[in-house]
Amino acid sequence: MRLAAYRKNGQSRIGVVENGSLRDLGAFPRDSVEFGRLADEVAAGTLRPGAAVDGVREPAIPAAPDARIICIGLNYAEHAREGGREPPDYPAFFFRIDTSLAPNGARVPVPEVSDKLDYEAELLIVIGRGGRMIPEDKALEHVFGYGVFNDISLRDYQRKGGQWTPGKNFDGTGIVGDEIVTPDEVPSGATGLGVRAILNGKTMQDANTDDMIFTVARSIAIVSEFMTLRPGDLIATGTPSGVGYARTPPVWMKPGDEIVVEVDRVGRISSVIG
Template identity: 55%
Template sequence: MRLFSYRASDSKESVGALIQGSDNEFIDLCSTDTQLPNSLQLIIQDEQLMRRADAALKNPKAVRGNIKSIAFKTPIDRPGKIVCMGLNYADHAKEGGNARPEYPSFFMRGPSSLTPHLGPIIKPRVSDKLDYEAELAFVVGKKARHLTLDNALDCVAGYSIFNDGSIRDYQRKTTQWTIGKNFDQTGAFGPWLVTPDELPAGCNGLNIQSRLNGQVMQNANTKDFLWGIAETIVLISECMTLEPGDVVITGTPAGVGYARTPPVFMKAGDICEIEIESIGILRNTIADE
């Protein structure tokens, strides 16, 4: 299933599921089955609710809609944790002047830094160094601690797309990256959550690309991860409990704007697209604060 959170024109909030084979039509799951909550975070952590969602999607009398008439929300409204990885592609580590790391660079984002598919990415008034980063995201569906490579993927509810918009000058004000990664509405997330049954295990071997105003800036493949999804979960869960609705962002490949000659940063009016094979396209326009 391809599940997403949205707001209708009458301000009603609901959860939709894209109809297979269609780019625009979806099933309004909550109107089709009134027992379903209008929170994707609640649905993904309950196997019974996931079965109800699947049944609603297949219901011949299901309530249909068109994505052109709705406003996307981020798939998970208020994640308890947004755990981000840095330097998970060797080529990106190299372009930043770093040797191949022995351990991932982890940092955290806060929910106020998120923006949805087709929502604006905000260039803050204090900087003109807003950079793009194409990343694969996954959402946790089950409480998880001390997982192994054999069972790590069992906790994944689905995969999505993330643009880890980074304010580069603020990122480098300290040895910690957090401040440059948490400006309001800089992290684009969406458009939907794709359940693991529709994708290769651990999303291995998927092309990932960023485009700025139609020009390809990053072009890579998830097979080039230094730490795959299962290994990432093992590393995080040996430290902290992963909980339903937590989001993990898995790092970006080479081609980011700050490493180019001359550097390329996003500005108001630009359109940035992140595409991941078999998942979709996350599209955002840049706007000034």
């Protein structure tokens, strides 16, 4: 099943994509409790799609207001090495706040304080069933679906201090795909999926989820060791090698650039800079 978040009359709504058209399912869940109910309906096969959504739809972020955005850094060995690090034994974690996110198609603002704007193509996990201390062999049972994420980063601000938080939380820099595919649409654990970033028509990143150091299941298990996951939480699984800062000379995105991120069988998102 493929679901899509969209906006209509100022409200975020959700629908199911069927044969190229979108059929409305109602208002997007307002919190993790409602998201959990949606996940239960999807799992039980009891969704009742309504009328088709006519016209061009405005993409929305498929996240409830209380969703947490947990990001994993250095989850591809070659990406760690291109930044001068050895592949880690434990993930690097950081969080994004809600104002740092923007929907598919949004223009990405160039901050006045920095021009070191870099792309990061990523697979996104959407949690459907919460929990704490989730065993790795049960973790995939907690997945609602998968999406596409562009973790656009301000590299100089990422390195100003000991934490990555500033460089990862500029307003409107985290582009979240409006579509979520349920686990039955992809291989178990979202393995074997191509992940690409394409800047102005040129492929800059081209890898596979099989290259991840920490798999989807392992990532969920590790996150749930230190926090209670809730339905609707998002986990960004990290980016592969080929980012702009590691190139010679560095490639920074500038006003007018188009950046596309693709994950095979999951989706494609596109944004223009500036």
